[in-house]
Amino acid sequence: MIPSAFEYEVAENPQHAIELLNNFGDEAKILAGGHSLLPLMKLRFAAPTALVDIGRIRDLSYVRDGGDHMAIGAGTVYEDVHNNNDLVRQCPIVAHTAGEVGDPQVRHRGTIGGSVAHGDPASDLPTVLLALDATMVVQSAEGERTIPAGDFFKGIFETALGPQNLLTEIRVPKVPDHGWSYQKFHHRAQDWATVGVAAVVQRSNGSIGGARIALTSMGETPLRAGAVEQALAGGADPAEASQQADEGTNPVSDPLGSSEYRKEMAKVFTRRALEEALSR
Ligand SMILES: Cc1cc2nc3c(=O)[nH]c(=O)nc-3n(C[C@H](O)[C@H](O)[C@H](O)COP(=O)(O)OP(=O)(O)OC[C@H]3O[C@@H](n4cnc5c(N)ncnc54)[C@H](O)[C@@H]3O)c2cc1C
Known part of the structure; x- marks a missing residue:
């Protein structure tokens, strides 16, 4: 099927994405890898009036050592999570599970942030993040806030994210000896x-x-x-x-x-x- 009409803008950086979301209003949505959102739009289960594409923001794609945790940019695709050697050492269950998602095409386009923000109870990584007691980092026009995984998932396709919120980072505790x-x-x-x-x-x-x-x-x-x-x-x-x-x-x-x-x-x-x- 063909989705209903929508506006489309490419965000250049996280701040720009939040500005665009605020300009477009509550019916706008972020587009990351598109592997959950676009099928829903084609079936017209989702009909956002505008898409803010964050898929080209390099600043959202990284894995960094944060001291007691590993910080994963929300725009990091599964394949990069799966193959990151620091994650393999410090938090192997995250790297392993990213390799269990879908097929190679899904893993090269789908993002860890998209999986978390989508709130599908059948998704793999949210379960792992809950077991690890990971922390979600969220930005909005009001600033940055952090949300523990235990408070993040609210219902089917429902999370603690508000309409103009951008998930920027996921922090997973280091558990190399577990x-x-x-x-x-x-x-x-x-x-x-x-x-x-x-x-x-x-x-x-x-x-x-x-x-x-x-x-x-x-x-x-x-x-x-x-x-x-x-x-x-x-x-x-x-x-x-x-x-x-x-x-x-x-x-x-x-x-x-x-x-x-x-x-x-x-x-x-x-x-x-x-x-x-x-x-x-
Ligand atoms: C054939 C197929 C098989 C799959 N198999 C599996 C599987 O086995 N296991 C599994 O877990 N998943 C599976 N998936 C889902 C896949 O993991 C998706 O890629 C993922 O759920 C969404 O990531 P995305 O980057 O594509 O997000 P998108 O589809 O772009 O976005 C999904 C939702 O999250 C929002 N969003 C995205 N990024 C952000 C952000 N940074 N901040 C705020 N909101 C954001 C969007 O607005 C949208 O509402 C499969 C998908 C397909 C098509």
Whole structure:
């Protein structure tokens, strides 16, 4: 289908993008890689009156050492996240999961910021960022603010971003000594996750000293598996604890799987994630 008519401007830098957003008003949208927004526009599920293209802003594409964290520019494409050696060392679950998204075309055009801002509960990286307790950096005409991942995802396609907000950076804590795993259960290699599980664990004498676990496609947002984390903290082993992976979840039924099936698969893939995290 053909999208409805819209105005289009290329932003030269982040400040310019915010000015353009303010000039165009509340119905304008940012265009990054276009791999989520353009399909929605073609189906007329989204009909922005104007697009502000940030895809050519080099200042938004980087991976930097921020001391206790790695800073990733919102405009960094998955492929660059996946291949960044500093991220591979300091926060390997982020680099690894970027390589699990879609197919090569999606990974060369889609951006980490677009994935986060889009707020799709089936997306992979938001789950990992929630497990890591990452921080989103947001700019607007009022200045800069930071939002923890736990407060960022509000509902299906709904985030803490306002209409004239630009996500500029994602800060991920360095976790070089932690065990980690992202288990993506999907039917074909390029599919979204039917269920995904991110686990980041601190090891203590071969067992789990502390764990942060988050789930993909198990509700309206990426979800923390709090019951599993508590069970592990209480001394349960991965097999026992993962039986609680469906607690507090509300997955949809769709052609990829029923709600009941997803709940069972969440238990299976949580156990696998914990076992792999312990072995790394
Ligand atoms: C065939 C296919 C397969 C895919 N498979 C997967 C998959 O397996 N896993 C997965 O996680 N994703 C998958 N995706 C989605 C893909 O990851 C998208 O690239 C991503 O969700 C959006 O990134 P983008 O840069 O393309 O954003 P766009 O489509 O340009 O924008 C998406 C939304 O975010 C907003 N936005 C973008 N950047 C910013 C910013 N910096 N600040 C504020 N708002 C912003 C836009 O206004 C828009 O509302 C797939 C997509 C396709 C087409």
